[in-house]
Amino acid sequence: MIRVSNISxxxxxxxxxxxxxxxxxxxxxxxxxGKSGSGKSVLIKQIVGLLEPDEGDIFVDNQKVIDLQRKxxxxxxxxxxxxxxxxxxxxxxxVFENIVLGLYERGNRDFEYMENEAxxxxxxxxxxxxxxxxxxxxxxxxxxxLKAKMPSDLSGGMKKRVGLARALVGEPEYIFYDEPTTxxxxxxxxxxxxxxxxxxKKLKVTSIVITHDLFSVYRIADKVAVLxxxxxxxxxxxxEFKNSDIPAIREFQERYKK
Numbered sequence: 001m002i003r004v005s006n007i008s009x010x011x012x013x014x015x016x017x018x019x020x021x022x023x024x025x026x027x028x029x030x031x032x033x034g035k036s037g038s039g040k041s042v043l044i045k046q047i048v049g050l051l052e053p054d055e056g057d058i059f060v061d062n063q064k065v066i067d068l069q070r071k072x073x074x075x076x077x078x079x080x081x082x083x084x085x086x087x088x089x090x091x092x093x094x095v096f097e098n099i100v101l102g103l104y105e106r107g108n109r110d111f112e113y114m115e116n117e118a119x120x121x122x123x124x125x126x127x128x129x130x131x132x133x134x135x136x137x138x139x140x141x142x143x144x145x146l147k148a149k150m151p152s153d154l155s156g157g158m159k160k161r162v163g164l165a166r167a168l169v170g171e172p173e174y175i176f177y178d179e180p181t182t183x184x185x186x187x188x189x190x191x192x193x194x195x196x197x198x199x200x201k202k203l204k205v206t207s208i209v210i211t212h213d214l215f216s217v218y219r220i221a222d223k224v225a226v227l228x229x230x231x232x233x234x235x236x237x238x239x240e241f242k243n244s245d246i247p248a249i250r251e252f253q254e255r256y257k258k
Contacts (some may be wrong), residue, residue, distance in 0.1 A: 001026050002047060002206070003176070005058030009042055015043050018230040021057070024170045026173075029207040031217045033051055033252070034227035044176055045226070048080055049073045060174075067086065078106070081167030081205075085179040087159040089151040089166075093126075095122075095145035098164050101165050117141060121165040124194055124202075127158065153159075157188040168203070175199070177209040181216050193219045217241070226252070 002024040008256045009017045016040045024030045032040050047052040047058055049065050058065045060076060068076060089098050100114040100119065108114060127146060131139045151159060160180065167175055178225040180196065181189035193216050200207050200220075211217060217224060218237065224241040228248045234241065241249070 001059075001061075002208075003059045004043070004047070004235075005059070006045075007053040007055045007058060007084065008050070009039070009046065009053050015230045016051075019225070020232050021233060022225055022235065024206060024208055026206050027200075027204050028222040029220050030211060030223045030225060031198070031209045031211055031221040032225045032227065033211060033217060035171065035252070036212075038227040039230065040227055042065065044178070044208065046174065046212060048077060048082070061183075068122065078170060079173045081169070081172040081175040083160075083163050083167045083175065083177045085181055085182055087151075087163035089159060090163060091151050093151075093160055094147060095149050095151075095154075098151070098162060099169060102166070102169055117169055118147065118165075122146065122162075124168055124199060125161040125165045127165065129162050131204055146246065157191065160184065160188075160192055161195070163200075164192075168199065171203065172230040174208065175208045177211070179210055179212070181211065181213050186215075189213065190219070196220050212256050214253065228252075 004020055005018050007017060008015075011063065019042065021245040032039055032043065042051060046053050049068065052066055058101060059077070063076060064073075065073070065076070068232065090101070093101065096118050097114070098212065099118040103114050119128060123130065128143060129139060134142070154162065163181070167195065173250070184192065196207060196209070197220055199205060207220075209216070209220065221238050222239060225232060226249055228239070233246055234244060234249055237257050244250070
């Protein structure tokens with residue numbers, strides 16, 4: 001479980017988060033929503049240890065993140081995958097190199113393992129077929145073509161899938177999604193949502209999703225947390241969120257439902 005306890009964060013004189021409490025349950029999908037600038041990304045960066053709160057504590061697997069030494073923090077991050085809003089693929093690396101970069105940075109030089117891991121995660125996001133369905137020869141041909149593609153060769157939806165595949169490398173326990181459907185057409189957005197659900201159920205990961213997409217929230221969330229004016233103003237399930245009479249939530253629903 002991830003537990004955020006009474007955290008506050010400011011940059012200079014600008015308050016970003018104030019006295020935030022939040023529990024993210026294991027094996028569930030929590031969507032964190034709010035207007036732009038409401039502190040969603042800042043909250044996530046504090047959970048993964050990229051920023052420190054001014055006040056309060058964050059616990060991941062009963063470890064107090066702020067107290068971890070550098071090596072301990074890196075070890076904890078091995079349990080985390082991060083899907084960036086713009087996919088954040090390296091333009092000069094092909095698909096295979098983008099996928100296994102994290103393994104290489106951790107000192108892994110076992111090419112066979114890295115290739116098997118890349119195939120596993122690319123199959124999980126449905127960029128590769130099952131060998132049993134197409135046969136070994138055709139599968140190998142498709143793998144050779146896909147692994148050599150550069151980011152410039154990929155559609156927006158494919159980039160999202162490669163970014164998601166990269167986050168799955170090493171079988172993380174937690175996956176953080178930063179606006180996973182932004183910039184995608186409705187059909188591709190629904191496909192990404194379905195992938196998030198499949199991965200959460202199949203791999204039993206804990207998913208934390210930052211999004212403005214209410215349709216995504218309704219499709220994938222077990223829990224919804226709403227940030228507004230530096231505060232957490234709501235935490236509950238989807239039905240409770242839909243039926244909330246909190247003015248800021250009603251405004252958000254009206255503004256973003258289209």
